Amino acid sequence: MISFGHVNKYYGDFHVLKDIDLTIKTGEVVVIIGPSGSGKSTLLRCINRLETITDGSLTVKDVHLNDKKTDINKVRRKIGMVFQHFNLYPHKTVLENIMLAPINALGISKEEAKKTAEFYLDKVGIPDKATSFPSQLSGGQQQRVAIARGLAMKPEIMLFDEPTSALDPEMVGEVLDVMKALAEEGMTMVVVTHEMGFAKEVGDRIVFIDQGKILEEAAPVEFFENPKEERAQVFLSRILNH
Amino acid sequence: MDFLGAFTPDNLIFLLKGFYVTLKVAFISIIFSFIIGGALGTIRFTKIPIVSNIAAVLVETIRNLPLLLIILFTYFALPEIGINLGITVSAIVALTIFESAMLAEIVRGGLISIEKGQMEAARSSGLSYIQALRLVILPQALRRMVPNLVSQFISLLKDTSLAVVIALPELLHHAKIIQAQELSYVIPIFLLIALMYFVVNFALSLIAKRLELKSA
Numbered sequence A: 001m002i003s004f005g006h007v008n009k010y011y012g013d014f015h016v017l018k019d020i021d022l023t024i025k026t027g028e029v030v031v032i033i034g035p036s037g038s039g040k041s042t043l044l045r046c047i048n049r050l051e052t053i054t055d056g057s058l059t060v061k062d063v064h065l066n067d068k069k070t071d072i073n074k075v076r077r078k079i080g081m082v083f084q085h086f087n088l089y090p091h092k093t094v095l096e097n098i099m100l101a102p103i104n105a106l107g108i109s110k111e112e113a114k115k116t117a118e119f120y121l122d123k124v125g126i127p128d129k130a131t132s133f134p135s136q137l138s139g140g141q142q143q144r145v146a147i148a149r150g151l152a153m154k155p156e157i158m159l160f161d162e163p164t165s166a167l168d169p170e171m172v173g174e175v176l177d178v179m180k181a182l183a184e185e186g187m188t189m190v191v192v193t194h195e196m197g198f199a200k201e202v203g204d205r206i207v208f209i210d211q212g213k214i215l216e217e218a219a220p221v222e223f224f225e226n227p228k229e230e231r232a233q234v235f236l237s238r239i240l241n242h
Numbered sequence B: 001m002d003f004l005g006a007f008t009p010d011n012l013i014f015l016l017k018g019f020y021v022t023l024k025v026a027f028i029s030i031i032f033s034f035i036i037g038g039a040l041g042t043i044r045f046t047k048i049p050i051v052s053n054i055a056a057v058l059v060e061t062i063r064n065l066p067l068l069l070i071i072l073f074t075y076f077a078l079p080e081i082g083i084n085l086g087i088t089v090s091a092i093v094a095l096t097i098f099e100s101a102m103l104a105e106i107v108r109g110g111l112i113s114i115e116k117g118q119m120e121a122a123r124s125s126g127l128s129y130i131q132a133l134r135l136v137i138l139p140q141a142l143r144r145m146v147p148n149l150v151s152q153f154i155s156l157l158k159d160t161s162l163a164v165v166i167a168l169p170e171l172l173h174h175a176k177i178i179q180a181q182e183l184s185y186v187i188p189i190f191l192l193i194a195l196m197y198f199v200v201n202f203a204l205s206l207i208a209k210r211l212e213l214k215s216a
Helices: A040-046 A072-076 A094-106 A110-123 A139-151 A169-184 A196-202 A220-225 A230-240 B009-046 B051-063 B067-081 B086-112 B116-124 B129-166 B171-181 B183-215
Strands: A002-011 A014-024 A029-033 A055-060 A079-082 A157-161 A188-192 A205-210 A213-218
Touching (some): A014 A040, A014 A213, A040 A157, A079 A139, A079 B116, A094 A110, A094 A139, A110 A139, A139 A157, A169 A188, A169 A196, A196 A220, A196 A230, A205 A220, A213 A220, A213 A230, B009 B051, B009 B086, B009 B129, B009 B183, B051 B086, B067 B086, B067 B129, B086 B129, B116 B129, B129 B171, B129 B183, B171 B183
Parallel strands (some): A029 A188, A029 A205, A079 A157
Antiparallel strands (some): A002 A014, A002 A055, A205 A213
16 A cells, blocks of 8 residues: 655755655554654655655555656545644634535535535534534544544545644543544554554554664564564653653 | 815815825725735745746835835836826826735735645645645635735825825825915815824724634
């Protein structure tokens, strides 16, 4: 589904991603963890070309993202993205937020878009907030709307960029629950997160990244119980024993 | 001072005629400069190579010239190269050129003020850059611009008085004609036209406040 081959990325002289090789299969839930500034968000954002890669090859559904001929809008319609700060459109209602891309990017009718939007709003558990504005919602509700907004495009991949990092602790659970349900339905997901419980329980594979390099890739049980890399061990002991 | 003598029906009608020209020239200039300024500001914001640079050079050049110079240039210099616009059109063209540059910066500032995540969310959902701009960024930016836009419109309305130098028959020009006939009318007439400018501009600021409250 997603394939990185020897991907490098520089910001000027700064080498953000170093020789990344990573393949993500359909239906897989891959959790990317690592210290802040390690490049994990950048790695995620390359998948829908919010960041461009400097060299190497990156394909999504066998389409080369760094090929000039690639219609990136077409690729992005298949990839939903959820951001740390939700990024809902404040001037639109919840329903309008969810309907915007299906109507304007997919060209489906308003009635159909509304039906789809209501369906996914129901799915994330807040059907009663359809006519609210984002500013009237809690962080957890906003993030669930953002997930519904991504799902309304009927994507094949969902990207999550620290989806619970900006939330009050008591709202983290409701967002993780939605993501868990999504994973159980077989959605291909790439998740950058600090929620180790989620990573352990829902992830099919953990990718540990530090200083732009993938240092370890393993199944959750293996990674958490027996991390091979020393840096992963240090990272885990810091995160788990506080 | 001769208040009662100054406010004869003839004088009042003459002033109102001047005020009508002021409002007309201001209104037309506002419309044109909003369209042109909006386009220039948006183009400059997009950072499309060359096009965006041209917009930047235009805006920066015009913004740093005195409006009076542009008015005089339009009326006195353009005929020398065969472009004869007449008084009213010259005034409108000069005001439009100057205010477009001012508005372009307001529009660009409004666009820049929208969080980067909005564009990222819109683009990552598969919308094109133009769609994202039109559906997500511009509507939000416009709301934030309202106070600055209105204050620029007020400036423009007041700046129409500069066209007195090319004898545009606007409010100030008509006031001066009346005052030239009778020296004791100077203060009453000035006070009256000051009141006329004030009422219209103050009304505009009140409308702006209303709009601000609504969008907040």
